[in-house]
Every structure is written in C-alpha cells, then in structure tokens.
Amino acid sequence: MTKTWKTYQPYALALPQTLVFLLFLILPILMIGLVSFWQFNGYAMVREFTLGNYTDIFTSNVYVSTYLNTFKYVLLVWFFCLAIAFPVAYFLAFHIQNQSLQIILFLVCTVPFWTSNIIRMISWIPVLGKEGLINSLLMHLNLVQEPVTWLLYSDFAVVLGMVHLYSFFMIAPIFNSMMRIERNLITAAEDMGASGWQILREVILPLSAPGIAIGSIFVVTLVMGEYVTVRLMGGGQSASVGKLIQTQIGSLQYPLAAANAVILLIVTLILVIGILRVVDIRKEL
C-alpha cells in the first residue's frame, strides 16, 4: 500500500501544475487552431469548416506587409537588445570584482522588469514628445528649428520602447552564462599571449553563446506577439501581428484572429527552432 503511494506521489504532486497548463495553455491553443477553420458571418462565428481565413491572410497585401513589418521590429529590437546586453553583461561579469556591488548593479538592471509595462511606455511621452525633453534640448542648442516629430508615435519609438522593455531578457541570460565561465580559461588565454580582443572573440563569445540564444528566444517571442508598445508608441500606421489580432477581436472576427494567431505561433516556433539549431542551450537548463 505504502509502496504504491510512493510511486504515485510525484505524479499526484505534479498534477495541479500540469492541469494549469493543460487548461489555460494547451487547450486554448488547440481551440485557436480549431476556430481558425471556422466561418464568420459578420457578427458571430459559425461552426462550419473553411480555409478562407488562411487564404484571406496569404492573399492580402495588408496582412503580408503587417507580417513583414513585425519581422522588421523583431530584427531591429533583437539587434539593439544584443548590442546593449552584451557589453552590459560583460561589464558586470568581468569588470566588477566586488561581488555585492555586482549583485546590486545587476538588480538595478532587473528592477524595471517587475514594474508595469504600460507605465514604462507612458513615461516616454514627456521625454520624446513634441514638447518633450529631447526636443526642447535640440531647440535650445539650435540644432533644429522645428520640433522633431518622428521621436514619438513612429517606428523609431516602437523599437526604442521595446528595447527598453525587453533588454532585461537578454541581459539576464548572457550575464548568467558569463558568470559560469571558468576564470582559469581567461588566465590561460592571457598566459598564451592572447590580446583582450582575442579573448573576447575566442573564449568569452563562444562560451556565452547559450545565454545569447536564450535571450534571443525571449526577445523574438516577446516582440512577435507585441501589441501594447505598438499601440502606445506607434503612430497610426505602425502595424504588427499582435495589434492586428487585437483589432480583429475588437470587431469580433474571432476565426480570422485565430488564423493569424496560428500563423504567428508557427512562425515563432520556426524562429525558436532556428535559434536552437545554431546554439545548443541544453547545458544551461
């Protein structure tokens, strides 16, 4: 009796968490898949099979360009997050010797992540707006005569906002990878006469690649489904798949939104698999 309980105990303990994800993650995704093949009669979904939602998406220029625009955001945000995160993580991991200072500085980078995304985006208004800090500075220095208008409500603002929100997801894993690098390896490379640049390229970069990969997965998936930043920071013409889905739901076109969501999920998975192909992250998990 006790014997059988011992064997089943882990399963019983793991059951609630499994149920949470089956009910609120797997089932909903399956439902999206199902509904994406349903019809829409103008005000409600009809449970009849159609491929129309998908053909609509692939044949419409608007949709295709929305996807391309989303890829543009993904690429730009990914690039800038990496360009910021790598030096920041490198500085924290290799230039700060004092351990408690290291932890404090890392926390400084982490804390904003735990605050509201919406508030963080709103905060850019007094900085980037037409009468914002940057513009008054530029006018004051006589660098421009008219306020620069593309600072806010533009693709520039969207990318800036997303980098602001998501750079943390790149910093944390890269920092984590770098902290695991044996310091002896670096000393050894130095003893062999490697320059600082060579050490960075031949030792640190390859060994922090898993961290870069994990960070990239986070940033790519977050940006793919982005909606808040595009709405708050983007102008009227800034489009992303997330915003598209949101708009379609606003007009109750659930099947079409579902079809878009399925494509979004497939594209995201392809990107993730692509990243995993390039870098083996299993050591990090």
Next chain:
Amino acid sequence: MTKRPLSFYLLAAFFGLFVLFLYGPMFAIFLLSLQGEEGGLTFPMRGFSFYWLGQVFQEQRVGSFTESFVRSMALGLAVVLLSVIVSVMAGLAFRSRFRGATLLFYLTISSLIVPSVLVSLGIGITFQVLGLETQWFSSGLGAHLTWTVPFAFLIVLGVFNRFNPSYEEAARDLGASDPKTFWEIVFPLIAPSLIGISLLAFTLSYDEFTRTSLVSGQKNTLPLEVFGMTTNVTSPALYALGTLTTLFSFTMITLAFLTFRFFSKRQAQ
C-alpha cells in the same frame, strides 16, 4: 590596486547610459506628477504640489482607479496563493524522478515564450466556445497563472536544489510521516523563499496586461484601466498613477529581495 584599462571606463560609461535609459523616463513622470494644479503633460514643471497624487484617489471622469485597484489586489492574492501551492507541489515532485518530468518542465517553460496575445485570445475563444462568460476572477485568473507559475516554479526548483535533505531524512528516521515531515521540517525552512516568490508573483500579476486584455470580462484590472486612460486623459493624473503603482511595485521588489537575502544569510549560518 592595478591600473584599470581604458575599456573599463568606456564600458562603465556605457553602463551608466543604459541605466539612464532605463530609469530616466520613470524619473521624468515622477517629477511631473508633483506639479501644481495647473500642470501639464510636459516639462517645464508648473508649480509643485501633491495635488495630482491626491487626484488618483478621487472619482475620475473616465472611471475609478480605486475599484480596479481593489480588483487587481484580490486577483493578485488569488494568483499568489495558487501559484505558490501549485509550484511547491510540482517542485516536490521534481525532487524524485518521474515519467513525464521533462515534458512538464518544457511545458512550463513554453508558457513563458508563447506570445502573450495567443494565451489571451486562446482563453477568450475557449470560454466563448464553451459558452462561459469571461471574468477577471475566472478566465483572467487562468491567464495570470500561465505567466506567474513558470517563474514561481523556476525559483522553487532553485530553492530545492540548494536544500539540504538531511533534516528530512532525520525526521523520517525518527518516524515522522510525509505530511508531518513537510509541515514541520521542509515548510518552515522554505517559508522565507515562499514569501519572496509570493511578492514577485504578485507584482507580475499586478502589472500584467496583455494576457488579461481579452479575458477580463466587463470589469477592468488596474493595468487595463490605465491603458484605457492613455487615450483620453490629458492631465498629470496619469503620471501620478504611474508614479504610485511604480512605487508600489518597488516596495514589493525590495521586500522580496530582503526576504531572499535574509533566507540565504540564515542558510549560510
């Protein structure tokens, strides 16, 4: 003291700029929310007062923050309670091998990287197909769990990784049952970490927007209320609200950090 290379100063400057980039805007709205009654949305500051901070608690033309704040608090507490129970149970399960462990691990992680809008849409559609009404305390709660449980679970795994099993073994050798061992040995030892996890899960839930956006039903949580306001509020009340919620989140994070540190200090002794 060795002389620092030039790269140190360059990187330090870069780091400083990054911190300014992270915190500068937040600081800007913090200042602007302290303006006088005639204050606007941009600098320079017009006057100085706590008028707008007080306005947050008043009934607004566009709705009330207090109600949605109470809702977000209630939801946060429910999310915390469930997240902690679920993730600690799973964490205990992961201490022994069981079939499907890897699958559950990846399932949990995948919840973090599935685009949030999909979770929201999926739960919304599921409720609609099943003929259920979406509510912040049902569908909204589920959506929040897909975000908080993975974080809680990862921290629990870390806690159990560093957990010394000899105390439990001693208890078992003395004849304590499994539940007794858990409640009298394991639970008191992990309790401080659980407080930390609770606070972090709470802030995640309290600030969550995208996953809740389609499934909150008729009544808004605080972030949804704020989002609605961004389009039609043109007074510093918006900034004041931002300042207050950010300070609230900061308090939570500080408390969480202190409990984690307290715990690791006590472990070290």
